[in-house]
């Protein structure tokens with residue numbers, strides 16, 4: 001038996017369940033960030049001096065990031081509109097762009113954070129930095145969550161897409177291995193490192209060949225295990241990155257199935273994207289306030 | 298929603314995007330004016346609120362939503378305001394009020 | 395309409411179920427276990443209070459050298475008793491268990507709006523509760539800064555506090571998922587004809603409770619994150635400058651404010667106390683209407699009072715902070731709001747009392763508990779008024795008087811209501827009847843000993859005995875006159891614990907008993923009784939989803955043949 005109003009609107013409220021649900025969730029999110037903003041105001045008014053964000057933080061980078069998020073918000077809403085026009089190709093394009101922009105946001109954020117750490121600016125340095133790291137950190141978690149969700153609906157693969165994704169993971173793997181070179185691959189891990197590289201190259205090449213396409217994922221699995229064997233004598237950040245990417249790649253190719261809602265029930269799928277969009281716009285909205293409050297004032 | 302309406306919406310989205318980008322530049326520009334704290338805060342919050350409302354109204358379609366959602370958000374905004382401002386009140390002592 | 399009968403394995407049917415009834419029962423069992431555990435913690439504390447520094451019987455071996463309760467451990471037990479009772483016991487039972495099981499049934503829905511989310515919310519709660527339990531095994535023991543976790547103490551406390559915070563974050567997330575679900579279910583899945591003013595009061599209370607949880611809990615989550623940052627990343631959100639601990643100045647950056655925590659905490663925790671009481675109102679209303687066989691007096695005033703109560707509960711929180719040196723103007727504001735919020739409470743209590751008037755009351759076990767609730771809540775509420783006025787609170791704050799006040803509401807109040815609910819709905823959930831004799835014994839003994847535990851607290855509190863004292867006030871001269879009460883309270887507490895055996899035995903015997911086959915043994919009017927079998931069908935609840943024509947409490951309608959008119963009866 002199916003729950004009513006999962007797809008169609010309930011006549012008297014004019015809503016389907018998911019939409020109401022996500023708005024309720026956003027209401028609680030408003031209060032969550034509200035708590036933090038309230039803390040910010042309370043702490044700031046409670047002390048005599050408070051640093052100006054622009055003196056410590058990198059405004060140009062943050063402006064760039066603002067642009068990324070705003071743009072991703074438009075592409076998100078466009079992806080939904082494309083579905084409304086029954087144009088699935090356009091949907092993939094726009095949702096893909098959203099994902100890309102979101103990832104760029106994270107990359108910029110990564111450089112911002114590490115730059116702070118390099119200058120010995122930590123959350124514990126003062127309460128301004130403390131609240132900066134807490135608020136942006138929580139926001140980053142929301143971005144990451146959004147990326148996972150959007151990706152889940154975006155990943156509907158024919159073989160070419162599969163190949164593309166696998167190649168991206170291979171490339172990221174290679175980067176992870178090479179950035180680790182000095183820390184360990186050169187020493188203990190030479191064999192593992194080399195085997196991984198060979199496997200990955202084979203993967204990259206074979207994924208181009210029609211008859212091997214679907215087998216690439218096993219090569220990735222192999223790479224991961226070979227690499228993971230290094231765990232006993234090797235502990236760099238890059239290594240953890242390697243493991244993390246590996247798990248993601250494996251989860252992606254072996255565990256998750258393509259979402260087939262669009263085929264079975266396009267309206268349902270469109271609704272889902274609307275909901276995801278609402279969440280994503282909210283993440284954007286929070287940033288719109290975080291940006292001036294933390295960086296400019 | 299008919300395809301025409303959707304196309305019309307898409308035009309709005311692009312316009313909103315342009316406005317958002319423009320306003321971002323504006324906030325940053327204002328921050329380089331070196332205003333004193335009070336006007337700087339007020340201006341920045343006004344601009345941010347405009348941007349926020351644009352996102353909420355057009356991208357999130359709040360401009361045309363159902364009453365249930367309006368009521369929910371109204372309650373939320375009320376509680377949000379309480380949470381933001383009432384704690385500050387406890388910092389004042391009676392001579393200041 | 396068809397009902398799925400496909401075979402499910404034990405795991406999918408009872409463990410990872412998405413059926414709201416199973417999830418409700420999972421919530422119920424888990425929270426009852428935690429309630430019992432929290433109660434045991436308290437019984438241990440009461441031994442120390444009655445006979446300071448003498449070895450504790452039975453569990454002494456687990457506790458420490460010579461079986462004597464060390465003072466640090468006393469603090470742990472106190473903090474964990476509060477946390478467990480509120481966040482792992484009463485709320486999950488009242489909201490998670492009863493809400494999950496009966497809201498969909500009463501509004502004629504086949505399940506919750508988001509069944510998977512529902513399961514996720516239970517498992518989050520379970521995980522959170524396990525994390526809380528782990529706290530007992532980390533170095534330094536479980537959290538020991540009170541259930542309120544005030545910094546700076548909590549910021550510098552032992553590891554248990556970190557565990558507590560992680561547990562809280564899980565529990566809060568679980569509550570948020572649960573409340574979204576209840577709200578969406580009530581708004582979207584009411585069956586045909588079930589208009590807002592035909593909702594049973596129980597559904598209303600769950601609905602308002604869900605709103606409180608939805609909007610009040612996130613700020614505490616934010617505060618929890620901030621406190622975690624303080625503890626793990628060395629920030630000083632709650633740490634003032636120049637704090638001296640054990641003779642040494644702390645090296646952290648400082649500039650923070652302990653008051654910030656108190657604001658964010660009480661912003662949740664005052665609405666939370668209404669989360670504790672509203673479902674109790676709901677259950678009591680159902681039971682009273684059913685057993686007086688007449689409509690509830692003032693349905694609409696009950697609904698509006700509860701909505702108003704919900705809103706007001708967000709603007710009274712600083713009455714927990716009168717002694718923090720706030721200005722008089724803002725103090726006046728909070729005193730005023732606190733006085734205003736007691737008005738709807740009085741309206742509700744009055745409506746329930748008036749509902750008894752002229753009824754032909756059936757004194758069965760659920761009804762006894764519901765009737766017991768009324769005066770107990772009355773005492774609890776009235777003793778709140780002096781606390782709400784700053785002048786009186788200066789004397790009473792942080793004394794046993796406060797403990798007496800809120801326990802009267804939560805223990806003989808809410809817990810009685812929950813027992814009423816369990817006895818009332820047991821036939822629905824199992825298709826069997828409970829034993830009336832044991833139930834009545836359970837009630838009478840509980841009633842006597844509850845008062846034995848909590849009434850003396852007012853006397854001690856008025857004499858000025860502080861709460862959270864390890865030795866029960868022995869070293870204070872002003873406590874000398876009332877010290878003998880410690881033993882009275884402790885003995886009552888243990889006897890209260892023994893009285894719960896009636897309940898446990900009753901449950902076991904009744905569960906072993908035969909099914910009666912009656913769907914509606916109480917002759918009730920609401921959909922949960924009239925349109926489902928007992929227990930309700932596995933997936934889908936109703937043979938045929940009912941349509942609603944009548945109000946929820948149409949008992950003894952003049953001219954009708956039976957003395958109750960089901961909501962789904964036409965005309």
Ligand code: HEM
Nearest residue numbers: 667670671713714736739775778779781782791792800803
């Ligand atoms: C009827 C109106 C009520 C009034 C005027 C009232 C007032 C107060 C006040 C002023 C305090 C703070 C005392 C102090 O710390 O000095 C307090 C504490 C408390 N109240 Fe109430 N209250 C009311 C109803 C309730 C209800 C319905 C509950 C629900 C369970 C409740 C639960 C609590 C709790 C748990 C505390 C103690 C918190 C702590 O410090 O650990 N109260 N009440």
Ligand SMILES: [Cu+2]
Nearest residue numbers: 664711713714
């Ligand atoms: Cu309160």
